[in-house]
Amino acid sequence: MNLILLLKEDFIAGHDRVRLSGRRHKHIRDILKSSVGDELCVGVEGSRIGRGRVLAIDNKTIEMNVTLEKNPPLPLPLTLILALPRPLVLRRVLIHSTVLGVKKIILLHTKRVQKSYWQSPALTEEKIREQFILGLEQAKDTVMPEIQFRKRFKPFVEDELPGMIKGIQAFVAHSEGDAAHPVKGARPVILVIGPEGGFIPYEIEKLKESGCRVVNFGERIMNLETAVVACISRLM
């Protein structure tokens, strides 16, 4: 927790005073071992970053006076379209992506995604928000990513994706891609990553038709978690 993320409901008595309990209180008391007068890095969800000066701390709550000073880091102009991974990997991938600054994630069904994954509690709004918060606290960011689900591959790729791609670049990371994975793009970009077993040929065809370029990342076949971070960071 490099930044304490403050939510609207934390504020008491106007704009500059917060009261926290639960996980953040515990972290500040037990890990940071802060006491009255100490200053911590804070940020308001969706807003600015600054300092929180500890006014009072007891066994249950902490109160801070908040001064906001600067904007959060710029978002990464990258939309991540990801075949829904298994729940444990999803959790970690959501954190990695948030840490790297991704602000838009679309989870997609493909042939090799197990249908049962869509029933996982890891997909509840609350659980997803938990991972996003962990990522924001790590990266000293305040802007919550947005997530969408697309449970039908074909309508998404045929009807929706071409419109998203208009005017920007889109890449599918695929071990049999014909071009090397591009490096760097300050411009907005769409990155599509398949399931552990890979896209099936039909899916690759449809993605190409929608306007995506199929690229590879060398000979090695990466597990999903490594691939997500590796591909995003090369496009940063």
Place this chain on the structure above:
Amino acid sequence: MNLILLLKEDFIAGHDRVRLSGRRHKHIRDILKSSVGDELCVGVEGSRIGRGRVLAIDNKTIEMNVTLEKNPPLPLPLTLILALPRPLVLRRVLIHSTVLGVKKIILLHTKRVQKSYWQSPALTEEKIREQFILGLEQAKDTVMPEIQFRKRFKPFVEDELPGMIKGIQAFVAHSEGDAAHPVKGARPVILVIGPEGGFIPYEIEKLKESGCRVVNFGERIMNLETAVVACISRLM
């Protein structure tokens, strides 16, 4: 397991026949559901990659006829020097690094590394080899990485690192680094990554003196696991 990694002791009757049991047998039988006549991707530790044709499979063992056809992927010419992370993260980082093709890893003690980590069972040769094997099986590689431990920061950085750096580039990934993280280097490179809490100023000074350039990866502070993959993949 995109490749079944074969060890010397698996070979029976000459150069082309192996008998496997345990984890690999279970994977081939239960996950791949292979039967007699099927061909699997195999590779011999430290050697070539090819196909294994199933000759016999029962409840305990599998026998294959092996044909080797090509060399493993080229190693990544990158030495990873990493402050020893906590055991759970170490496990995942060893897999990520192996998947990305790193062949030399040095685990280093720094001020903010908890001393108890050095006692972890995760550091036994057997446990480390397990992670390396998982990474090789994932990436379709056969060449085991080499790992070394350096429990004393100063002698390593003063006496050993300058010699390693001679003629090649070395980077320290550090949130306060003055240059942006470099992208791409086909040439050999050394990458130094600190502990979750970061290097202390003294350590950064010593690393600079040894010949390292201190670079950053943007405003965001990454957790160690994300940082390792992101930094390596930008240098690939």
